[in-house]
Amino acid sequence: MQYKSQAVAMPYFIAAIGLFVGQIIFGLIMGLQYIIGDFLFPAIPFNIARMVHTNLLIVWLLFGFMGAAYYMVPEEAETELASPKLALGLFWIFLVAGALTIVGYLLVPYETLAEMTGNNILATMGREFLEQPLITKVGIVVVVLGFLFNISLTVLKGRKTAVSMVLLLGLWGLAIFFLFSFYNPDNLVRDKFYWWWVVHLWVEGVWELIMAALLAFVLIKVTGVDREVIEKWLYVIITLALVTGIIGTGHHYFWIGAPEYWQWWGSIFSALEPLPFFAMTVFAFNMVNRRRREHPNKAAVLWALGTGVMAFLGAGVWGFLHTLAPVNYFTHGSQITAAHGHMAFYGAYVMVVLTIISYAMPILRGRAANPERAQVLEMWAFWLMTVGMVFITLFLTAAGILQVWLQRVSDTPMSYMATQDQLMLFYWMREWAGVMFFVGLLCYLVSFFVKGGTATPARA
Amino acid sequence: MSGVFTKAMARNIFYGGSVFFFLLFLALTFDTERELPNRDNRAELTESAKAGKHIWETRNCIGCHTLLGEGAYFAPELGNVYERRGPEFIKAWIQAQPTGAPGRRQMPQFHLTDEELDELVAFFKYTNGINTANWPPNIEG
Numbered sequence: 001m002q003y004k005s006q007a008v009a010m011p012y013f014i015a016a017i018g019l020f021v022g023q024i025i026f027g028l029i030m031g032l033q034y035i036i037g038d039f040l041f042p043a044i045p046f047n048i049a050r051m052v053h054t055n056l057l058i059v060w061l062l063f064g065f066m067g068a069a070y071y072m073v074p075e076e077a078e079t080e081l082a083s084p085k086l087a088l089g090l091f092w093i094f095l096v097a098g099a100l101t102i103v104g105y106l107l108v109p110y111e112t113l114a115e116m117t118g119n120n121i122l123a124t125m126g127r128e129f130l131e132q133p134l135i136t137k138v139g140i141v142v143v144v145l146g147f148l149f150n151i152s153l154t155v156l157k158g159r160k161t162a163v164s165m166v167l168l169l170g171l172w173g174l175a176i177f178f179l180f181s182f183y184n185p186d187n188l189v190r191d192k193f194y195w196w197w198v199v200h201l202w203v204e205g206v207w208e209l210i211m212a213a214l215l216a217f218v219l220i221k222v223t224g225v226d227r228e229v230i231e232k233w234l235y236v237i238i239t240l241a242l243v244t245g246i247i248g249t250g251h252h253y254f255w256i257g258a259p260e261y262w263q264w265w266g267s268i269f270s271a272l273e274p275l276p277f278f279a280m281t282v283f284a285f286n287m288v289n290r291r292r293r294e295h296p297n298k299a300a301v302l303w304a305l306g307t308g309v310m311a312f313l314g315a316g317v318w319g320f321l322h323t324l325a326p327v328n329y330f331t332h333g334s335q336i337t338a339a340h341g342h343m344a345f346y347g348a349y350v351m352v353v354l355t356i357i358s359y360a361m362p363i364l365r366g367r368a369a370n371p372e373r374a375q376v377l378e379m380w381a382f383w384l385m386t387v388g389m390v391f392i393t394l395f396l397t398a399a400g401i402l403q404v405w406l407q408r409v410s411d412t413p414m415s416y417m418a419t420q421d422q423l424m425l426f427y428w429m430r431e432w433a434g435v436m437f438f439v440g441l442l443c444y445l446v447s448f449f450v451k452g453g454t455a456t457p458a459r460a
Numbered sequence: 461m462s463g464v465f466t467k468a469m470a471r472n473i474f475y476g477g478s479v480f481f482f483l484l485f486l487a488l489t490f491d492t493e494r495e496l497p498n499r500d501n502r503a504e505l506t507e508s509a510k511a512g513k514h515i516w517e518t519r520n521c522i523g524c525h526t527l528l529g530e531g532a533y534f535a536p537e538l539g540n541v542y543e544r545r546g547p548e549f550i551k552a553w554i555q556a557q558p559t560g561a562p563g564r565r566q567m568p569q570f571h572l573t574d575e576e577l578d579e580l581v582a583f584f585k586y587t588n589g590i591n592t593a594n595w596p597p598n599i600e601g
């Protein structure tokens with residue numbers, strides 16, 4: 001660790017991993033509810049489990065991004081973090097607020113929670129992914145602004161690299177687009193239209209900047225390739241991301257009441273959205289092939305390469321699969337959407353956060369890389385989780401194709417519920433693939449505690 | 461990635477391209493807002509329908525159902541439920557939950573008043589009238 005203040009990243013990473021475990025447990029609960037409909041009802045209805053699953057995902061990724069920034073920015077700026085105390089204070093605020101929100105979901109009826117937390121003053125709740133109570137949303141804004149203030153100040157007083165500028169831009173964009181979560185017009189079409197300014201412009205916009213910056217940072221460190229080369233790639237990737245992704249928002253405007261020209265704008269631009277993900281894959285492999293050093297942290301290199309491949313598959317290939325309007329007409333809101341959502345989130349954002357954790361955590365613990373045995377276990381975790389996710393995606397895709405066929409294409413369409421009964425085999429297989437994913441996650445946890453062998457000393 | 465293409469050039473293309481396409485997006489948004497009155501069924505967005513949307517949100521219906529194809533995939537599409545089932549069925553259905561049928565997916569009991577049920581129905585009627593370019597492909601959603 002070059003700068004003392006980088007140490008504040010550690011609690012962020014630990015919290016991220018902890019919440020990740022919670023997310024997956026609720027995923028498995030829902031996977032079972034898909035098959036055994038009354039499982040845990042009425043203690044945990046499906047909609048509550050889903051909120052917990054998706055909100056934990058978003059919150060732990062935010063913890064991951066913030067931890068990553070606290071780790072990277074001092075090193076990029078070549079100066080200590082402006083205020084490590086602020087970073088630590090915000091950590092506890094965010095953790096407590098997040099935990100209280102989840103406990104609220106689980107223990108308080110949602111409409112009571114809404115009443116208790118000011119939803120009648122400004123109604124923002126009850127929309128997918130933005131279910132958080134008003135006070136939680138305000139809390140997120142406060143924490144993120146404090147965080148941005150801290151790292152922006154650090155960058156301003158130190159060296160300004162392309163990596164840190166792109167990271168900052170992505171994080172500021174994240175904060176700005178989140179503000180649309182406070183806008184909830186009565187008009188459903190307008191509600192949905194601007195809802196995507198948070199969701200789409202995050203994952204297919206500004207988050208790609210964050211992702212590319214994290215990947216670039218780790219690649220500079222583990223390959224030793226010249227920064228100029230890597231930063232040029234970085235700009236090319238994020239150009240492709242925003243040029244395609246902003247207008248690509250239109251792929252969500254086909255069937256919600258917006259004008260029909262969006263079918264053209266959305267199809268054409270979003271069909272190009274795989275390009276930045278493809279470029280990231282080529283980038284990662286290229287840099288590793290041209291490496292000037294053998295970094296002892298093999299696990300981190302594996303995660304970096306895996307991110308490239310899986311993000312391209314999940315976002316690029318599975319995104320393209322259903323993004324053209326004539327296809328989306330049939331697949332919209334089906335299990336195919338769920339298949340894509342899973343692999344894209346995992347391949348891009350879960351994996352990039354695990355990449356930076358894999359690289360930074362050993363250093364934060366005083367060594368360049370973990371002992372051989374710990375790394376081997378971490379690589380097992382990589383394969384189990386990644387292959388598990390590939391299977392989840394394939395089974396959901398199969399379920400989705402059958403669903404679309406029976407319910408939407410057939411001359412004698414079946415009802416939604418009757419169709420679901422036909423998909424049980426695939427839902428069972430998805431659940432088993434989920435168990436495999438969970439075993440991988442447990443291996444991942446254990447890998448942090450494996451000792452023995454020879455750890456590579458710090459500053460190798 | 462030859463020597464002539466420098467990092468500064470890449471950076472400038474990034475800023476120029478992003479700003480251009482963001483402005484284009486804003487222009488399209490502006491035009492969308494102009495077109496919406498012809499498509500979004502605002503005539504049926506009554507006070508009652510607005511109250512219905514509030515009930516929809518505060519019970520987190522979107523956590524199980526899709527609405528115009530967005531939401532969760534655990535329970536049927538409701539954007540066209542007004543047409544598929546009609547107002548009386550919708551109200552009776554909500555009141556009868558949960559079915560308690562063993563092994564079947566369960567919907568919670570929300571204890572809605574008659575007035576609240578009417579508001580929800582008004583919301584579904586409004587939603588059903590939005591011009592969705594013929595989506596869903598058939599009545600089953």
Ligand code: HEM
Binds near residue numbers: 319332
């Ligand atoms: C890492 C990047 C991405 C992530 C995390 C992601 C995630 C998601 C998620 C979670 C949804 C479901 C939203 C909902 O609940 O309504 C979704 C929908 C969709 N995504 Fe992505 N996505 C990514 C990239 C892409 C790309 C690059 C494309 C196109 C090439 C794409 C095409 C679509 C389409 C067409 C839908 C709508 C599906 C429907 O109509 O039901 N996505 N995405």
Ligand code: HEM
Binds near residue numbers: 031050341345431534
């Ligand atoms: C054991 C593994 C998992 C299982 C069994 C599982 C199961 C589920 C289920 C049943 C849903 C609800 C689908 C619906 O609305 O009907 C869901 C939603 C979702 N899960 Fe998972 N999940 C798992 C892991 C993950 C992981 C690792 C991620 C992130 C990388 C993730 C991200 C999401 C997202 C983004 C949604 C919303 C999807 C959408 O709106 O289209 N899940 N999950």
Ligand SMILES: [Fe+2]
Binds near residue numbers: 204249251252
């Ligand atoms: Fe999108």
